[in-house]
Amino acid sequence: MKTLQKLIRLTAAALLLMLCLPLSSCSSGAGRDGKVYAVATNFAVYDILRSVAGDTAEVEMLLPPETESHDYEITLADAAKIARADVFVCIGGESEDWVWDTLGTMDPADQPRVLCAMDVCRTVEETDDGIFETAEAGIHDDPETDEHVWTSFGNIRAIARAVAEALEAEDPGKSAEREENLARFLGELDGLEQEYAALFASTDKRLIAVADRFPFRYLAEEWGLTCVAAFSGCSSNVEASLSTVNALVETVRKNGLPGVFKIEMSDGRCADAVARETGCAVWTLQSGHNVTKEEFDAGVTLTELMRRNLTVLGEALR
Numbered sequence: 001m002k003t004l005q006k007l008i009r010l011t012a013a014a015l016l017l018m019l020c021l022p023l024s025s026c027s028s029g030a031g032r033d034g035k036v037y038a039v040a041t042n043f044a045v046y047d048i049l050r051s052v053a054g055d056t057a058e059v060e061m062l063l064p065p066e067t068e069s070h071d072y073e074i075t076l077a078d079a080a081k082i083a084r085a086d087v088f089v090c091i092g093g094e095s096e097d098w099v100w101d102t103l104g105t106m107d108p109a110d111q112p113r114v115l116c117a118m119d120v121c122r123t124v125e126e127t128d129d130g131i132f133e134t135a136e137a138g139i140h141d142d143p144e145t146d147e148h149v150w151t152s153f154g155n156i157r158a159i160a161r162a163v164a165e166a167l168e169a170e171d172p173g174k175s176a177e178r179e180e181n182l183a184r185f186l187g188e189l190d191g192l193e194q195e196y197a198a199l200f201a202s203t204d205k206r207l208i209a210v211a212d213r214f215p216f217r218y219l220a221e222e223w224g225l226t227c228v229a230a231f232s233g234c235s236s237n238v239e240a241s242l243s244t245v246n247a248l249v250e251t252v253r254k255n256g257l258p259g260v261f262k263i264e265m266s267d268g269r270c271a272d273a274v275a276r277e278t279g280c281a282v283w284t285l286q287s288g289h290n291v292t293k294e295e296f297d298a299g300v301t302l303t304e305l306m307r308r309n310l311t312v313l314g315e316a317l318r
Contacts, residue, residue, distance in 0.1 A: 040088075041089070041096055048150070051301070053178065060081060062074075082112065091149070117150065122152070124217065150302070151217075214229035258316065258318065288305050291305070
């Protein structure tokens with residue numbers, strides 16, 4: 001069924017782009033006031049892109065706020081945005097398999113400059129190897145490359161630098177402004193990383209429980225975290241079985257964990273069930289793949305979401 005749904009989604013993407021191409025233009029400077037027009041798929045790469053671009057580009061995000069990236073289906077309007085973009089930034093993972101089919105229907109001369117985050121980042125497979133363990137049995141029979149590369153400080157830096165290079169290639173006249181933006185963004189990231197380092201230097205605790213998907217493998221590797229989670233970050237399953245809930249309850253009790261995590265925009269039912277059984281707290285970790293409409297309209301940033309994570313990790317590891 002999953003393969004059939006994927007085929008249907010990819011075929012629809014191809015048809016959409018064929019319909020929109022005659023109405024679109026990929027000429028450089030497609031943004032307002034002759035600016036570079038840049039499009040990003042999810043919130044994490046969108047925020048990195050806009051932080052580096054500043055006023056030198058018009059930047060848009062394809063994934064509507066409050067939409068789960070694994071459920072996204074490309075629309076005619078979104079296909080048109082890609083078709084007229086100068087720069088297109090995507091993740092490149094399984095949840096964005098529609099990207100390559102969409103681009104494949106375009107004449108190479110009309111394609112935007114494409115930056116795939118996974119191509120410039122360190123990547124690993126989603127496997128149960130001591131860093132991350134799933135409470136649900138058997139979900140790693142066919143491990144995939146973990147696409148949530150933006151949860152690592154090192155990978156965020158790599159994406160930001162690659163974004164600067166892509167924008168420079170399209171519009172070399174704004175180099176100085178973009179270099180200043182990049183330096184400011186990396187400086188903010190450095191300061192936040194020091195706060196993370198201070199937290200992990202203050203405690204020897206490293207185990208957390210996530211009663212949800214776990215799209216934080218790269219974050220966990222950077223800081224030596226180990227995690228027991230209901231599902232992997234790329235899992236399409238969000239309905240926890242009784243055995244999964246029981247395994248998480250046992251993890252919380254056995255290790256005296258003060259709380260359990262869920263991720264943003266989750267219904268939290270699994271986390272609530274664990275909390276009812278153990279009396280522990282429930283916290284939210286922000287994966288950064290998307291935000292609420294209110295947050296988006298207020299201009300929330302990726303580093304703000306990461307600082308929220310720092311706060312709740314401090315509670316969990318105290």
